[in-house]
Amino acid sequence: MTRPASANAKYIFTLAAVSVLILVLGSLFRPRPRSADQPQPSETDLARLTRLTERRSLETRAGYFAQLADDVATSVVRMPEAGASGVVWTTGTIATARLERRFPATTLLKMLGRDVRASGAIWAPHLPVVGLQAPDVAQLVPARRAVAPARSGDWLVAVWRTDQGRVFAPASFLDVAPVSCDERPSREMLSTLVFTRSMAGGGLFDIDGNLIGLILPCGERYAAIAPGQVDAMLSEAESFGSRLLARYGLVVGPMTDDEAEYFKEAAGLIVREVWIGFSGEAAGLRPGDIIVALNGEVVAGPDDLQPLVAQTEREPPVLSVRRDAARLEITIRADADTTVRETDRQTAAGLAWESPQKGFGIDAVLPGSRAAAAGIRPGDRLLRIGRAEPRSLDQMRRLLTTGRTAAFVEIERDGRRRGTLLKQAEP
Amino acid sequence: MDQLTSLGLILLLALLAGHLVRFIRVPEVTGYILAGVALGPSLLGWLSEENLIAMSVFSEVALGLILFSVGSVFEFTLFGRIGRQVLLLTLAESTLAATVVTTGMLYFGQPWQVALLLGAIAIATAPASTLMVIRESNSAGPLTDTLLGIVAVNNLLCITAYSLVAATIELLAPAGAASSFLETFYRSGFLLLWQLVGSVALGFLVGLLLAGWSSQVTEGGEVLILLAGAILLCVGLSRLLDLSPLVASLAVGATMVNLAERSRHVFDALSATDPPFYAIFFVIAGAELDARLIPVMGALGVVYVLGRAGGKFAGARLAARRLGLSAEVQSYLGFALLAQAGLAVGLTLAVNSRFTGFAPVVSTVVLASVAIYEMVGPVSTRFALTRAGEVGLAKSAHDPFLPT
Numbered sequence: 001m002t003r004p005a006s007a008n009a010k011y012i013f014t015l016a017a018v019s020v021l022i023l024v025l026g027s028l029f030r031p032r033p034r035s036a037d038q039p040q041p042s043e044t045d046l047a048r049l050t051r052l053t054e055r056r057s058l059e060t061r062a063g064y065f066a067q068l069a070d071d072v073a074t075s076v077v078r079m080p081e082a083g084a085s086g087v088v089w090t091t092g093t094i095a096t097a098r099l100e101r102r103f104p105a106t107t108l109l110k111m112l113g114r115d116v117r118a119s120g121a122i123w124a125p126h127l128p129v130v131g132l133q134a135p136d137v138a139q140l141v142p143a144r145r146a147v148a149p150a151r152s153g154d155w156l157v158a159v160w161r162t163d164q165g166r167v168f169a170p171a172s173f174l175d176v177a178p179v180s181c182d183e184r185p186s187r188e189m190l191s192t193l194v195f196t197r198s199m200a201g202g203g204l205f206d207i208d209g210n211l212i213g214l215i216l217p218c219g220e221r222y223a224a225i226a227p228g229q230v231d232a233m234l235s236e237a238e239s240f241g242s243r244l245l246a247r248y249g250l251v252v253g254p255m256t257d258d259e260a261e262y263f264k265e266a267a268g269l270i271v272r273e274v275w276i277g278f279s280g281e282a283a284g285l286r287p288g289d290i291i292v293a294l295n296g297e298v299v300a301g302p303d304d305l306q307p308l309v310a311q312t313e314r315e316p317p318v319l320s321v322r323r324d325a326a327r328l329e330i331t332i333r334a335d336a337d338t339t340v341r342e343t344d345r346q347t348a349a350g351l352a353w354e355s356p357q358k359g360f361g362i363d364a365v366l367p368g369s370r371a372a373a374a375g376i377r378p379g380d381r382l383l384r385i386g387r388a389e390p391r392s393l394d395q396m397r398r399l400l401t402t403g404r405t406a407a408f409v410e411i412e413r414d415g416r417r418r419g420t421l422l423k424q425a426e427p
Numbered sequence: 428m429d430q431l432t433s434l435g436l437i438l439l440l441a442l443l444a445g446h447l448v449r450f451i452r453v454p455e456v457t458g459y460i461l462a463g464v465a466l467g468p469s470l471l472g473w474l475s476e477e478n479l480i481a482m483s484v485f486s487e488v489a490l491g492l493i494l495f496s497v498g499s500v501f502e503f504t505l506f507g508r509i510g511r512q513v514l515l516l517t518l519a520e521s522t523l524a525a526t527v528v529t530t531g532m533l534y535f536g537q538p539w540q541v542a543l544l545l546g547a548i549a550i551a552t553a554p555a556s557t558l559m560v561i562r563e564s565n566s567a568g569p570l571t572d573t574l575l576g577i578v579a580v581n582n583l584l585c586i587t588a589y590s591l592v593a594a595t596i597e598l599l600a601p602a603g604a605a606s607s608f609l610e611t612f613y614r615s616g617f618l619l620l621w622q623l624v625g626s627v628a629l630g631f632l633v634g635l636l637l638a639g640w641s642s643q644v645t646e647g648g649e650v651l652i653l654l655a656g657a658i659l660l661c662v663g664l665s666r667l668l669d670l671s672p673l674v675a676s677l678a679v680g681a682t683m684v685n686l687a688e689r690s691r692h693v694f695d696a697l698s699a700t701d702p703p704f705y706a707i708f709f710v711i712a713g714a715e716l717d718a719r720l721i722p723v724m725g726a727l728g729v730v731y732v733l734g735r736a737g738g739k740f741a742g743a744r745l746a747a748r749r750l751g752l753s754a755e756v757q758s759y760l761g762f763a764l765l766a767q768a769g770l771a772v773g774l775t776l777a778v779n780s781r782f783t784g785f786a787p788v789v790s791t792v793v794l795a796s797v798a799i800y801e802m803v804g805p806v807s808t809r810f811a812l813t814r815a816g817e818v819g820l821a822k823s824a825h826d827p828f829l830p831t
Contacts, residue, residue, distance in 0.1 A: 012686065016635055019628035026625045027668060031614045 498680020
């Protein structure tokens with residue numbers, strides 16, 4: 001260091017000033033990070049990103065529903081023979097949909113890789129639900145019921161089983177609506193889903209995994225019916241009338257005063273409906289028949305017919321029936337399946353045709369008319385008036401407008417024959 | 428692993444490894460690096476990537492301190508004596524290494540951009556491990572002085588060359604939608620000037636502060652606080668202003684050594700307390716080495732490793748002969764220049780963000796070669812110093828090139 005200290009200081013000061021200047025100017029004129037230096041997404045990239053994000057969120061949602069479905073699927077079983085799913089209703093019972101006219105006495109349950117045979121089906125041909133006893137299925141968890149009612153917009157998931165496994169469909173709850181399925185008033189859980197046959201017997205669950213509906217046939221379509229309604233139907237299926245219907249296809253009841261006067265018979269039960277394809281029809285019973293005795297015992301009220309539905313009978317029961325003036329002894333066999341099958345159809349020359357229909361189709365019923373009062377509706381077929389089975393329109397008109405004060409008519413509707421008393425018109 | 432635990436583990440295992448490698452006459456630095464490799468994600472995995480990221484601040488501070496020490500080679504009287512030969516030697520070895528690597532890359536079918544980038548990166552010689560080996564072996568003598576000078580200058584040269592190459596690539600690239608030629612020129616040119624001139628200016632100012640204040644401070648502990656504060660300030664401001672912490676720290680050291688009346692006690696205080704930093708620095712450097720890259724570096728990696736080594740050997744030898752330096756310097760200078768580490772890795776990161784298209788090749792080749800050079804370099808430097816007979820000649824443990 002040979003330079004004088006003052007010169008050094010001067011140099012140093014100048015250098016320091018220059019350095020500060022360089023730093024200040026450099027910072028000011030420093031090129032800002034170009035936008036292109038950053039990965040700047042293009043419009044299409046952004047759109048794609050948005051789509052990916054949305055897709056991801058949808059997948060997450062689907063995953064959530066899949067998890068929910070897995071959780072509730074412990075309460076859903078598959079019944080391959082019945083072609084339906086079923087929901088574990090209470091411990092040891094399963095509720096399912098009745099898709100065929102009859103429900104077999106036993107059916108196979110597929111659950112958790114096990115096949116279990118369920119028996120003791122409780123069903124009736126006028127009810128869409130079937131209750132099954134499911135023995136030895138301790139791992140079947142009864143579905144929880146929702147405590148609070150679902151609100152519009154709530155997420156739901158429908159879960160059912162096919163032969164391939166558990167299937168689910170997310171939905172949004174809309175409303176509870178009164179619905180009439182096969183003339184039966186009920187309550188339907190309306191959602192954004194349209195139910196199909198493959199979903200029958202499945203459950204509709206809320207987001208907490210609570211059951212809010214059982215998917216059942218409702219006329220020509222399928223509907224999720226509120227569990228309370230299903231309970232009511234299941235207990236109805238255990239009633240005497242339902243069991244009689246399930247076994248013999250018969251609806252019987254005490255006669256009204258008008259009917260008693262018309263038939264001139266004070267005691268006995270009148271047959272109101274005979275379901276086609278059931279053993280009652282096969283035995284030859286008709287609507288309007290009056291059951292006066294069973295196995296020789298006089299029948300005064302419905303209780304006297306209890307032996308008919310008792311499980312322990314050995315001999316086929318014999319009914320004493322009054323039809324018009326005659327008294328008939330009719331032997332009736334339970335559970336005789338006479339349903340017409342596809343293979344029984346008449347075929348020839350590659351054609352298949354329906355059996356010719358009897359009676360006359362009713363196009364319209366005037367409101368307030370005596371036919372309407374008797375419950376006859378458009379679409380019914382008129383089979384019989386009193387004793388006569390009309391063959392021509394003239395004959396039918398004559399039978400209905402002249403003659404006696406009232407006429408017991410037999411009509412056919414939805415595969416069942418009904419009898420109803422057509423009162424004489426007011427003069 | 429928890430940061431403090433891993434830090435303690437690093438220090439103790441580094442010490443252990445340093446002791447162990449002494450038996451096989453390998454520099455402690457290599458022991459630290461090997462400990463890092465063993466602990467790092469590529470082998471044992473005790474140090475996770477998160478640990479390394481969290482501790483990278485230690486690396487930055489340590490590198491700042493190292494370059495501050497290296498910067499003292501620019502002391503006027505010393506550099507006046509050896510400056511010319513250092514510049515010529517550096518130019519020769521750097522140019523030759525860069526040329527050989529670039530030519531080799533072109534020969535092996537790489538695009539000119541990749542070849543030039545790798546050529547520029549090949550110039551750098553690791554200052555940290557070189558300085559540490561010199562310190563550890565108490566070396567002094569013509570080779571030691573020359574070596575330190577070269578290390579200081581060739582890192583500047585490497586930054587310059589890299590900036591020039593990057594600017595050229597950007598200027599010759601098909602004009603992007605948003606940038607004109609002028610804009611690109613401004614950006615690239617500014618970056619070059621800013622990284623050198625701006626960093627030197629910052630380093631000068633911080634050095635001035637340090638020099639002025641250090642004359643008022645005599646107690647060792649206070650000196651250390653002053654020094655740590657200055658270096659942290661320098662590194663932090665460099666990052667803030669997009670300057671080169673390396674050049675700035677070098678400039679702080681250079682300013683300090685020339686202006687402070689009593690610069691010696693600052694450097695003494697530093698060398699008495701900085702070993703833990705350096706141990707951490709080298710263990711982290713080792714842990715960040717990805718030894719798994721070595722088998723996959725392929726022909727390009729071999730070309731880079733051999734080309735760079737060959738260029739440095741030949742360049743140093745030819746220039747030393749031309750300058751009429753001693754036979755020891757002629758024979759062994761090349762060996763001392765092999766280490767390569769931080770700067771090369773840093774430039775690779777820059778390539779990753781600036782030239783994404785060329786990044787995979789450059790990254791693989793450089794990171795794999797660094798893994799080799801980091802392990803071989805210190806051994807080779809030590810070998811050169813030993814063979815040149817300069818080991819143990821320093822009077823004390825202080826930085827050997829300081830004026831006494």
